[in-house]
Amino acid sequence: MAVIRREEEEEWKPVTKLGRLVQSGEIKTIEEALKSRYPIKEYQIIETLMPDLSEEVLDINMVQRMTDSGRRIKFRVCVIVGNKDGYIGIGLGKDALVRNSITKAIRAAELNLRHIERGCGSWECNCNEEHSLPFAVSGKSGGVEITLKPAPRGLGLAAGDTPKKVLEFAGIKDIWTKTKGSTRTTFNLAMATFNALVKTSAIKR
Numbered sequence: 001m002a003v004i005r006r007e008e009e010e011e012w013k014p015v016t017k018l019g020r021l022v023q024s025g026e027i028k029t030i031e032e033a034l035k036s037r038y039p040i041k042e043y044q045i046i047e048t049l050m051p052d053l054s055e056e057v058l059d060i061n062m063v064q065r066m067t068d069s070g071r072r073i074k075f076r077v078c079v080i081v082g083n084k085d086g087y088i089g090i091g092l093g094k095d096a097l098v099r100n101s102i103t104k105a106i107r108a109a110e111l112n113l114r115h116i117e118r119g120c121g122s123w124e125c126n127c128n129e130e131h132s133l134p135f136a137v138s139g140k141s142g143g144v145e146i147t148l149k150p151a152p153r154g155l156g157l158a159a160g161d162t163p164k165k166v167l168e169f170a171g172i173k174d175i176w177t178k179t180k181g182s183t184r185t186t187f188n189l190a191m192a193t194f195n196a197l198v199k200t201s202a203i204k205r
Contacts (some may be wrong), residue, residue, distance in 0.1 A: 012044040022048055032088065034115060046110040055106055056080045058090075058165065059186035060098065072096075078187045079105035081113065082169030086130075089113035090166070090194045092187065113137040116170045118201035121150035129153070131173045139196025142181075142188035144152075148196050162186055166193040 014020045018038035021027045022045050030049045033040060040046065041091040046053065059078040064071055075098045082088035091108025095101040119134030120127050132150045139146055146163060151174040156163045167175055183189050 012042075012048075014042060014044070016041050018042075019045055030113070032114075034113075040111060040113070043107040043110040050083060050087065050113075053081050053083055053087075053110070054108070054169065055079060056165065056169070057102060057105075058162065058190055060101075063094070075101045077101040078190060080166060080169050080190065081109040081110050082171075084169055085171045086116050086118060087113055087168040088116060088166065088197065089132040090190055090192065106111055115193075115201050116172075116196050116197045118171060119150075120153075121133045122152045122174075125150075125152035125174075127153055130171075132175055132197065133172065133197075133200055137196045137199040139192045139199065141191035141195060141200075142185060144179065144181040144183055144185060144188040144192045146180075146189070146192045146196055148193070149178075150174075151172065151176045159187070162189045163193045166190050166197070170197055172197075 006200050014023050018036060018040060019042045027033050033049055057077060057079055061076045063074045063076050074094050074096050074139045076092060076094045078092055079102060089109040089112040090185045091105045091112055093101040093104030093108060095104060118130035120129055120132055121134045122132060129135060132152050133148055138158055153174055157167050157175055159167060163177055
C-alpha cells in the first residue's frame with residue numbers, strides 16, 4: 001500500500017542537543033547519531049541524515065469509541081520506514097483523519113529507526129556477504145512470535161506478506177521464518193519481526 005507523501009513543513013528549529021549538532025553539521029551520518037549519547041527525539045534528525053528513506057503503509061484500521069457526546073471514530077495506521085540497506089523502523093499513528101494518522105505513524109517509525117546487522121550465517125552458503133542474517137533470532141509482540149533463520153543465497157524470503165515487507169525494508173534477501181500465534185494481526189506480526197531483527201545488533205558475537 002503506497003503512502004501519502006508528506007507536505008512541505010516549516011523550517012526546522014532544533015530543540016535538542018542532538019538536533020543542533022545535526023543541523024550544524026557536526027554529526028553527518030545516522031551511524032554517528034545512533035552511537036552518540038543523545039537520544040533521538042526529533043524526527044527531522046532522521047529525515048536530515050537519511051533523505052533517501054522509503055516508507056510504506058502496512059495496515060489501516062478504523063477504531064470506534066463510544067463517549068458521552070456520541071461515537072468517535074479514529075484511524076490507526078501502521079507504517080514501516082527503511083533504506084533497504086540495514087536500517088528500519090516501525091510506527092503507529094492514530095487520528096480522526098487518515099492523512100494525519102499516516103503522518104504521525106511515519107514520524108513514530110522514524111524515531112524508532114534501528115540498525116540491523118546482516119550477514120551469511122547459513123552453513124549451506126557461508127559466502128560472507130550481507131544477504132541474510134548472521135545467526136538465528138526470535139521476536140515477540142502481543143500474541144505473535146516469529147523466528148528468523150539464516151538461509152543460503154538464492155532462496156529468497158520464505159515468509160508471509162507482512163514479515164516479507166519488513167525484511168525487504170531491512171535489506172534482507174534470503175531467510176527462513178517460522179511463526180506462532182495470532183498472525184492475522186498485522187502490527188503485532190510486523191513488530192515481532194522488527195524485534196527479532198533488532199536483536200542482531202544487540203547480541204555480541
